[in-house]
Each structure stands twice: as structure tokens, then as C-alpha cells.
Amino acid sequence: MHVIRYEVKTTHAFLKIEINYHAYLIRISEILRTDGSRKYAYGIFLGNHAIPRFDNARDPYAQKLKYGNSYTQYRLDEIPHAHAEGGKPITLTDEMQCIDFIQWIESYL
Numbered sequence: 363m364h365v366i367r368y369e370v371k372t373t374h375a376f377l378k379i380e381i382n383y384h385a386y387l388i389r390i391s392e393i394l395r396t397d398g399s400r401k402y403a404y405g406i407f408l409g410n411h412a413i414p415r416f417d418n419a420r421d422p423y424a425q426k427l428k429y430g431n432s433y434t435q436y437r438l439d440e441i442p443h444a445h446a447e448g449g450k451p452i453t454l455t456d457e458m459q460c461i462d463f464i465q466w467i468e469s470y471l
Contacts, residue, residue: 372396386471390460401440404463406471415445416458416466423452 366378378391387407394400405415424441425433442457 413447418442427454
């Protein structure tokens with residue numbers, strides 16, 4: 363395991379790590395905010411290919427899937443979603459915790 367970034371401030375805590383798991387590189391990035399919200403990105407990479415990637419970023423494709431044509435009103439919303447291999451297509455998901463991602467790895471890799 364390699365810690366890329368670890369930061370604790372009065373407004374948030376940020377952690378980004380990389381883990382080698384067999385032939386895969388696993389990247390975990392999480393921001394915990396003092397208001398209780400969180401932003402995350404969990405990815406599995408084989409070479410330069412992501413297979414898959416889970417996050418809850420401000421993604422216009424995810425916002426359009428969730429809100430339809432009125433998605434621009436929600437452009438600041440962080441929407442939980444998954445990117446398939448190669449980044450597209452994306453699917454909406456439930457919010458994920460790091461432990462959920464680890465369990466997904468154990469089930470699918």
C-alpha cells in the first residue's frame with residue numbers, strides 16, 4: 363500500500379492510496395467533510411485500463427441519467443455512479459463506502 367495523499371483540516375479529511383493486488387492497481391480516494399458529506403473515487407486498473415471505477419463526482423452524464431433534461435439545474439450534485447471499462451457507459455449506483463468496494467473486489471476479482 364502506498365499513501366499518495368493524507369490531509370486533515372478543519373473542513374475535511376482527505377485520503378488517497380494505491381494498492382497492488384495481483385496484476386491490478388487499486389486506487390482509493392475519499393474526502394470526508396465536516397458537514398457529513400463525502401466524495402469518493404474507487405478504481406481498479408489493469409495497465410492503463412480502468413475496470414471499473416466507482417465514484418460520486420459531479421459528472422454531467424450521471425446527472426443527466428438521474429435528472430433527465432433538467433440536469434443542468436443540479437450540476438453541483440455529486441451523484442454515485444460507476445464507469446465501466448474504458449469510462450463509458452456509466453450506470454447510477456447506491457452510495458458506496460470503502461468497505462463495500464473491498465467486498466466488491468473480493469467478489470469479482
